[in-house]
Amino acid sequence: MSYPFSAVVGMADMRLALLLNAVSPAIGGVLVRGEKGTAKSTAVRALTAVLPPVDVVTGCRFGCDPAAPDPACPDGPHDPGAPATTRPARLVELPVGASEDRVVGSLDLERALTEGVKAFEPGLLAAAHRGVLYVDEVNLLHDHLVDLLLDAAAMGTAYVEREGVSVRHAARFLLVGTMNPEEGELRPQLLDRFGLTVEVAAPRDPAERAEVVRRRFAADADPAGFAASWAGEESALATRIAEARARLPHVVLGDDALRQVTAVCAAFDVDGLRADLVTARAAIAHAAWCGRDAVTEDDVRVAARLALPHRRRRNPFDAPGLDDDTLDQALADARPEEPTDPDPDDDGPDGGGQPDGGGQSPDAGPGMGSDPHVSAPETGGTPPMPREDQPSSSDSASAAPAPEQAAVEAADPFRTRRLEVPGIGAGAAGRRSRARSERGRVVGSTRPAGPVTRLHLVDTVLAAAPHQVARGRTGPGLRVAREDLRQATLEGREGNLVLFVVDASGSMGSKARMGAVKGAVLSLLLDAYQRRDKVGLVTFRGGDAELALPPTWSVEAAAARLRELPTGGRTPLAAGLLRASEVLRVERIREPQRRALLVVVTDGRATGARGSDAVGQCHRAAGLLAAAGTASVVVDCESGPVRLGLAAQLGVHLGAQTLRLEELAAETLAGTVRTIREAA
Numbered sequence: 001m002s003y004p005f006s007a008v009v010g011m012a013d014m015r016l017a018l019l020l021n022a023v024s025p026a027i028g029g030v031l032v033r034g035e036k037g038t039a040k041s042t043a044v045r046a047l048t049a050v051l052p053p054v055d056v057v058t059g060c061r062f063g064c065d066p067a068a069p070d071p072a073c074p075d076g077p078h079d080p081g082a083p084a085t086t087r088p089a090r091l092v093e094l095p096v097g098a099s100e101d102r103v104v105g106s107l108d109l110e111r112a113l114t115e116g117v118k119a120f121e122p123g124l125l126a127a128a129h130r131g132v133l134y135v136d137e138v139n140l141l142h143d144h145l146v147d148l149l150l151d152a153a154a155m156g157t158a159y160v161e162r163e164g165v166s167v168r169h170a171a172r173f174l175l176v177g178t179m180n181p182e183e184g185e186l187r188p189q190l191l192d193r194f195g196l197t198v199e200v201a202a203p204r205d206p207a208e209r210a211e212v213v214r215r216r217f218a219a220d221a222d223p224a225g226f227a228a229s230w231a232g233e234e235s236a237l238a239t240r241i242a243e244a245r246a247r248l249p250h251v252v253l254g255d256d257a258l259r260q261v262t263a264v265c266a267a268f269d270v271d272g273l274r275a276d277l278v279t280a281r282a283a284i285a286h287a288a289w290c291g292r293d294a295v296t297e298d299d300v301r302v303a304a305r306l307a308l309p310h311r312r313r314r315n316p317f318d319a320p321g322l323d324d325d326t327l328d329q330a331l332a333d334a335r336p337e338e339p340t341d342p343d344p345d346d347d348g349p350d351g352g353g354q355p356d357g358g359g360q361s362p363d364a365g366p367g368m369g370s371d372p373h374v375s376a377p378e379t380g381g382t383p384p385m386p387r388e389d390q391p392s393s394s395d396s397a398s399a400a401p402a403p404e405q406a407a408v409e410a411a412d413p414f415r416t417r418r419l420e421v422p423g424i425g426a427g428a429a430g431r432r433s434r435a436r437s438e439r440g441r442v443v444g445s446t447r448p449a450g451p452v453t454r455l456h457l458v459d460t461v462l463a464a465a466p467h468q469v470a471r472g473r474t475g476p477g478l479r480v481a482r483e484d485l486r487q488a489t490l491e492g493r494e495g496n497l498v499l500f501v502v503d504a505s506g507s508m509g510s511k512a513r514m515g516a517v518k519g520a521v522l523s524l525l526l527d528a529y530q531r532r533d534k535v536g537l538v539t540f541r542g543g544d545a546e547l548a549l550p551p552t553w554s555v556e557a558a559a560a561r562l563r564e565l566p567t568g569g570r571t572p573l574a575a576g577l578l579r580a581s582e583v584l585r586v587e588r589i590r591e592p593q594r595r596a597l598l599v600v601v602t603d604g605r606a607t608g609a610r611g612s613d614a615v616g617q618c619h620r621a622a623g624l625l626a627a628a629g630t631a632s633v634v635v636d637c638e639s640g641p642v643r644l645g646l647a648a649q650l651g652v653h654l655g656a657q658t659l660r661l662e663e664l665a666a667e668t669l670a671g672t673v674r675t676i677r678e679a680a
Contacts, residue, residue, distance in 0.1 A: 003219055004226070005046035006233035008039055009212045013198040017306050018047050021174050021195065023244040024285035028195025028278055029153055029175030031138070031186075031310070038200045039212075040178040044091075044134050047176075050238040051089035052245070054130045058083040061122050062169045063129040070170040074120050090131035092124050092173075094149075096140050100438060101453055103145060104152075104160050105167070120167050125149075125158040128173040138177030139186050139553070142429040144438070146186070149175065150193040181554065185529065192271075195278045196306040244288040251287045253280060256336045257295040263334035264304045267326055268312040279307040297331055407564050408511050411519025414665045416527050419597060419657075421496055421631040427594045430495020430532035440492025448487040456488040495532040496597050497551055497587055500524070501580045502562070503602035504541040505571035508637060514567055517637055520664050521562055521601055529555040534594065536583060537561055540576030542569035547579060551587055573606040573650075574614065577621035584630060597631050600654070603638040604646025615646075622653035632656035635664065 008015060017030045032040045057064045060075045066084035069076060094103065105123035124133070135141060135149070152158045158171040177194065179186070191197070203209050219226040253261075261283060265275045282303035287295045309322045418432065425435040438454075445456035464484035471479045500521060508514055528535050535558045536551035548561045577600070584596050606614040625632065632654040636647035639661075651658035 002046050002049055003042050004230035004234050005043065005050050006237055007215055007219070007226075007230050008043050008046065009215065010203050010208055011039060011043060011200055013306065014040070014043060014200050016302070017196045017198050018043065018176070019241065020282055020285040020289060020306070021176075022047065022051055022241050023289055024248055024281055025172065025174050027281045027285060028193070029177070031191070031194040031197040032176070032178045032200060033181050033197060034178075034200030035202065036180055038202050040200060041134075041136055044132070044176050044178065048089050048091040048132055050234055050241060051132070052238065052242045053086050053088050055084045055086050056130075058085045062126045063131075064170070065130070072168055074122075074167055074169055090127065092128035092131060092133050094124055094133060094135045094141075096135075096137050098124070098145065099453075100145060100148065103148060104158050106160070106453065120160065122169070123158075125152055125171040125173075126169055129169075129171050131173055133173045133175050135175075135177045137179060139179040139181075142438075144429065146190050150190065154193065181556070185554075185556070191310050192274060194310070196282060197310040198306065199309075240289075243291075244285070247291070247293070248285065248288040250293060251284045252294045253284055254294060256334075257283065257297070257300055259336075260297060260300045260331055260334040261303075264300065264327060264330045265308065267330035268308050268322070270308065270311040275308060275311045279303045282307050297335070301327065301331060407566055408514040408518065410522050410563055411515045413519055413523040413526050416520070416523040416664045418527070418531075419524075419599070419633050421595045421597050424491070425494050425496075425593070425595045427494040427496065427591075428532075429492070431493045432496050432531040432533060432597075433494050433595065435492060435494030437490055437492035437494065440490040442488050443491045444489040445486035446489055447483075448485055452485050452487055454488040454490065456486040459486040460484055493531075494595070495534065496595050497534045497536065497584075497591070498524070498528045498597050498599060499536045499538065499551065499580055499583060500558070501538045501540070501576050501598065501600045501602075502565070503571060503573065503576070503637070504539045504565050504567045505605075505607075506541075506568050507571055507603055507605045508567060513637065513639060516661060517601060518562055518565070520635065520661055522559060523664065524599060525555050525559050525562070536587075538576055538580050538583065539565060540572050540579070541567065542572070544572055545575040545579040547583060551583065570607045571602075571605050571614075573602060573604075574617035574621045576600075576602075577618065577625060581621070581625050581628070581630075584625075584628070595631070597633065598625065598654075598656075599633050599635065600650070600656070601635045601637060602647055602650070604634075604636065604644070604648070604650050606646075618650065619653045622650055626653065626655040630654075634658045636660045 005015070014030075014032055017032075021027050021030055032044070034040055054063070055066055057066050057069060057078050060069075060073065060078065062070065062073050062075055064070050064073050064076065064078055066078070066082055069078040069082070071077060101123065103123050104125055106121050133149070133153075138146065141149075152171045153173065153175045156170060156172040157168055160167045175194070185191070203212070215226075258280065261280050262276055265279060268275075279300070280303075283295045283299040286299040286302050287293070290299070292299070304327055305322055312322065421433040423434070425433055426437075427435055429437060442456065445459040460480065461478065463486060464478055464480045467481070467484070468479060471481070473479050502517070502521060504514075508517060525535065533555075534551050534553055535549070535555055536547070537549040537558050539546050539548045548565070549558050552558070580598060580600075584598070587594070587596065606618040632651075634647050634651040634654065634656050636651075636658055638644065638647055648658050650656075
């Protein structure tokens with residue numbers, strides 16, 4: 001039995017965003033970002049219990065509405081008077097490791113070729129039609145699946161195409177994704193496709209935390225009794241959603257409110273017009289939710305706070321957020337001017353000269369102010385959604401611990417050249433190194449070990465052609481047997497583990513030099529973010545090496561650690577390489593298919609205790625990494641008119657490519673030709 005939606009404590013923004021999408025699915029879904037253990041999944045799973053039930057054509061696997069069946073439904077066409085069944089709205093969960101065929105459905109290619117039967121098995125998109133599709137840890141989902149989901153959500157239609165056979169069906173659903181930003185971000189292009197986004201955090205008020213624990217214990221001890229105690233609130237919430245849906249088509253978005261929507265989007269310098277459309281739809285839904293027939297300034301304010309934080313232009317490693325002062329100013333600038341009253345003693349019929357739409361409507365709709373769990377925005381200049389329990393993104397960004405000593409500021413990042421792991425892998429989908437994958441270009445074919453999911457048509461025909469006489473073919477057509485079928489082999493790109501080993505010793509300590517080094521590593525981190533890599537950071541200075549950041553999806557965390565990195569002391573380069581070797585050994589056990597790329601950023605100098613062979617120890621540690629087959633790149637940071645070439649010697653012992661610091665940004669024709677020759 002699911003936890004009641006009304007019993008969720010706090011999380012006002014998250015609950016409101018989910019409810020607005022329940023009122024108007026055209027908003028485009030919700031992305032919930034937050035730390036683990038903040039009831040993200042609990043709230044999403046509880047939402048379906050308060051959604052109105054749906055009528056479906058009896059026996060239709062695609063959930064067609066009997067009042068308006070899909071004319072292209074694969075199970076149709078349905079008669080106008082077809083029998084109907086009423087069922088609750090569905091919650092369909094999409095696993096992170098799901099295949100494309102599981103998501104969109106699949107054709108039985110073997111039956112299609114050998115029997116001429118077009119047999120289609122619907123996927124999760126069909127099951128979620130007219131319900132909720134929930135993707136937990138959406139940031140870990142393969143990019144091509146996220147693209148597919150968001151396209152279906154935007155168009156309301158899913159397409160399945162296999163070798164000239166095409167099937168389409170309706171797929172209109174409320175898309176909800178949850179993620180922990182510490183495990184990696186979505187690409188900006190994909191982030192923009194979610195209608196609304198909210199940041200959640202555990203409450204800091206001890207009394208509120210105690211109430212969370214109290215309700216959780218009560219629900220675990222007696223699930224049925226706990227649900228029954230909240231049945232009244234759940235019923236009232238479901239009724240209010242149904243009433244808001246009925247009111248939605250009649251809500252008016254006036255010219256003044258539309259001007260405020262566009263002014264706010266322009267003020268935050270968002271790309272494209274999707275932000276304007278989503279903000280307008282969310283404002284209309286909020287007006288319907290509050291029982292109003294026209295959009296007011298408060299509706300625009302609430303909609304902007306939910307629709308724009310992830311769309312504003314920001315640096316790659318900045319957390320989404322919205323500046324309230326900019327929002328207030330944009331709304332004020334677009335507010336319609338009050339007519340000038342020639343008589344200063346006459347305040348006008350409204351008694352205060354308040355412009356239309358400037359405050360809360362006195363008729364706040366049914367149940368406003370009586371629901372302690374889902375509240376409407378307050379008036380009087382107070383922010384519409386209270387966030388005392390949630391620190392703002394700007395607060396959290398500035399809460400990083402102070403470094404041990406003043407750290408050198410990083411130079412501006414730049415576009416860096418792509419570094420690759422040699423050979424062909426089979427790891428997670430990404431955009432760095434070559435790999436066998438489910439998406440990409442066709443490079444050949446193999447005999448299928450199981451069901452055929454991607455047919456190589458040409459090789460199948462070539463395999464079947466020599467046997468046509470023996471199979472008795474006398475007329476047109478091709479007789480294909482099971483042993484003729486060929487599975488297409490695809491080559492795409494994979495994401496890797498990029499482990500940075502950064503020299504922070506005294507020899508790197510000049511401000512200009514270390515600033516350039518940090519800027520270069522930030523550039524490589526930005527490249528890793530865009531290519532869907534996992535990253536880790538080892539630093540060495542003084543007497544030892546430190547794993548500053550264990551391998552993680554959070555490139556932002558790596559960038560923050562790099563910015564705070566102090567410098568000074570001796571250069572224990574061997575210790576840094578040995579620590580990197582141990583980290584890679586553990587990661588190979590955890591994720592054997594994810595190949596690693598070691599990036600050593602140093603001038604090659606190595607120092608140690610008096611009398612020790614620091615350089616020899618360094619070369620022996622490099623030999624261990626080379627013997628393990630570790631793909632490496634050395635970024636040579638040596639500067640000055642006299643150069644010892646120590647980093648290049650380290651590259652030889654690592655079996656690594658060595659690049660000078662300034663060559664990372666080189667996008668020259670010679671570099672391109674050299675890369676092609678090395679790949680060949």
